Amino acid sequence: MHAFVMRDIGVGGRERVADPTPSRGDVIIAPAYSGLCGTDVHMFHEGTLTRKSSLPVVMGHEFVGTVVEIGSGDQVRPYGETDQLRVGDHVSVEPLLPCNSCSQCLRGRSNLCSDWSHLGILDDGCWADLVRVPAVRATKLPDGVSLYDAALAEPLACAVNFVVQRGRVRTGETVLIVGAGPIGLLSVAMAKAAGAERILVSEPQANRRASAERVGATLTIDPLAHDIVDATRAATNGAGPDVVVEASGSSTAVAQAIAAAAPGSRVVLSGLGSGGTTALDTNSIVTKELTVMGGFASRWAMSTGLAAIAAGHVRTDDLVTSVRPWSHAEQAMHDMVADPTTCKILFDHSL
Ligand SMILES: [Zn+2]
Ligand SMILES: [Zn+2]
The missing domain is CATH 3.40.50.720 (NAD(P)-binding Rossmann-like Domain)
Incomplete structure (x- = not known):
């Protein structure tokens, strides 16, 4: 597959990389829409939040997409979902990956995990054809909410x-x-x-x-x-x-x-x-x-956000100022800094 890989501070681009394979309890998602976030820009230009030992890494952490492959074993489902994910399901992803066993995680404060990882920052992210995600971080979109409607569910x-x-x-x-x-x-x-x-x-x-x-x-x-x-x-x-x-x-x-x-x-x-x-x-x-x-990232808030989208409180069009292919991520990061009128740059993975 192809992916936008950050190799060092300020160094990165579209590359051919191996397809991800799902471990136990994981799913593989084909992103439909992903967002460019200020965190991506700080990370790419200044190394914010990422670590040298995590590079190279596939960037991008705000995304919705379609489940295309299921790993072995039972999936842990979030927010009381009872059904296992199936190929074809539309999901929104929480990219912070908590360890689920430290004292903060056990108190429900997954975003303060002492041993956290994060898609697109420390683990391979979504500016790619495919991304591996633990199923517990992928929430099914509510009925009547399209992938475009939910494109901003992560922020x-x-x-x-x-x-x-x-x-x-x-x-x-x-x-x-x-x-x-x-x-x-x-x-x-x-x-x-x-x-x-x-x-x-x-x-x-x-x-x-x-x-x-x-x-x-x-x-x-x-x-x-x-x-x-x-x-x-x-x-x-x-x-x-x-x-x-x-x-x-x-x-x-x-x-x-x-x-x-x-x-x-x-x-x-x-x-x-x-x-x-x-x-x-x-x-x-x-x-x-x-x-x-x-306030840092999100803490088991995806279902609340998706409910707000389903209720019509948030419309993608109100925030998006440009839609581009993800392969243009480096130019988009440049434009976001250079043009203060930019709001949300959205990547449409079908482009
Ligand atoms: Zn973000
Ligand atoms: Zn933890």
Whole structure:
């Protein structure tokens, strides 16, 4: 088969590689759609999250596809699914591979596993004709949800973690999302699905602000033109947001998230920066008694994300700014950095 292989930092491309073979309990999936994620770009250009010992590795971790081969043995099924996967099933994949036996895994915190792997980062991923996946990480799409509908289910599961599991957004609350890239936009959709009354979005790019309004933002703010603290106070009768989700990873956005958070509110930092340290206004955190927390990847959130898609809360078209073949991944990673208006670049594996 062919695959996009990363050989070293900044070095990679389409290559011919051996087909994957399923181990016990695995399935082989032919990806239909895969996404380009900021993590891929950081990994390819800076080596973020991957390890030298894992290279070469097939990149790509956000995907849906069709089961084409079944490994031996019984499959462990997630989310109470009772049927074993069969050839032809459409599935969405959670790419983080937990060990399922460390103390974090045993507490259900699979994304904090001490011995984790990850498709597309430490294990071969989905920018390829075929990918091997443990069946427990492949969830069947609900009836009536197409592969295209579910194309963003993986980043959506991350937004479920940030907004619902970490941020605990409740009915009637005001949520501020800082950064309207794919994770920010999916966080808007999940905040709306969770019953947030006001959803404020801070984003410097006009086209992304327009996308935020399409997915459910009640007010968008250009942080280059307006003071984010003044704007969020004005929109909330002076109260400020109950929950802030920082979804860009830039130090400026983190500072804005802390500054705009209302006293007593929850702040979820979900954006991975480019490494190094970011200064925080700790006096604000102390005197406002903020609960500041991280959010990383997803934690058994795929079924919630797929339910949100089935209910019509998330539409692939609202986020995708370009559709390409996966073999163009290197150019796509370049374009994503060079063009700040880019939102989601989707790879259609039939192209
Ligand atoms: Zn991702
Ligand atoms: Zn573990």
